[in-house]
Amino acid sequence: MNRPPLSVLLVEDHPTIARQVAGFLDGLGWQTDHAATGRLAIELATRHAYDVVLLDLNLPDIDGLEVCRQIKANAPSNVPVLMLTARDAFEDKARGFRDGADDYLTKPFDLRELALRCEALARRGQLRLRQELQVGPLTLLPREMRAAYEGAPLALTQTGFRILLQLCREHPHPVSRSVLVRHLWGDDPPDSDALKSHIYTLRKQLEQASGRKLLATILNLGYRLDLDAAPQDG
Known part of the structure; x- marks a missing residue:
């Protein structure tokens, strides 16, 4: 499948998962930046324009929901946020969407599905951003x-x-x-x-x-x- 290259910020503190996801996305020809902490994620997302942010909720320094709120409030463009988490209860998903998440994927997940969701979110975001x-x-x-x-x-x-x-x-x-x-x-x-x-x-x-x-x-x-x-x- 011919996939358009995307710029992705991966926010994940688990090194094995981060390597797997980043390696898969790099293999698609995408540009992937990695942040293992919420503080670094906010810094990167507010200084660079990404197509999608992949955000783990369980971070060592700042709760992922707060990171999502900060990114949505301060990023230079309305970047889509796809939350990656083992929290699969309806209440957890509802909180994520209320705090600005655009999509939600529970662990473990298929990397191919992750890529498809990224593309869908990026298309929506690019359509919004074409508007001057x-x-x-x-x-x-x-x-x-x-x-x-x-x-x-x-x-x-x-x-x-x-x-x-x-x-x-x-x-x-x-x-x-x-x-x-x-x-x-x-x-x-x-x-x-x-x-x-x-x-x-x-x-x-x-x-x-x-x-x-x-x-x-x-x-x-x-x-x-x-x-x-x-x-x-x-």
Whole structure:
């Protein structure tokens, strides 16, 4: 069978299962990253765009349901999550779906079925992501992590794109600093005020592209896109 290559994040702390699953998916020509802890899974999923996340619920540091919630809240795109677990009771499955899971596969499972489910989830996710996010003159493509102003590409960093994506999703409402910090770095933010630096860079890039001050600071709260801002003099 000719399978399109997928990018998969495998979150599994059992080394034998991880080797078996990763080896099978690599054999299909897919790109597989592996995380043995919930913390690493959240870091990878919020910094890279995957087609599917395969998530074991029994992790050594963070419960898999919480990992799922964090990924769904903070990933750069709405990546599908397929939960892999020995918890087969209806109540466990219900909790998984309520916390954002897109599919559920109980152990032991057939690796061929796992691949089929991944393909089905990826197709659904790709159909959603083909839709551009259009906010006024701004166009964002979440999957490619690309943005444009009035059709002209914006040369944003990955972090700058993720900030702009969050601002566009919430527009015209403001986004608090705490929400942005959590979105970018989860529970382990940098010691320095990294957000302020990224906001400064993004603001200058938007001003250069538009001739307007599109990124407004809301005192004691955070930031908001001001798409009705007047053109700057000169």
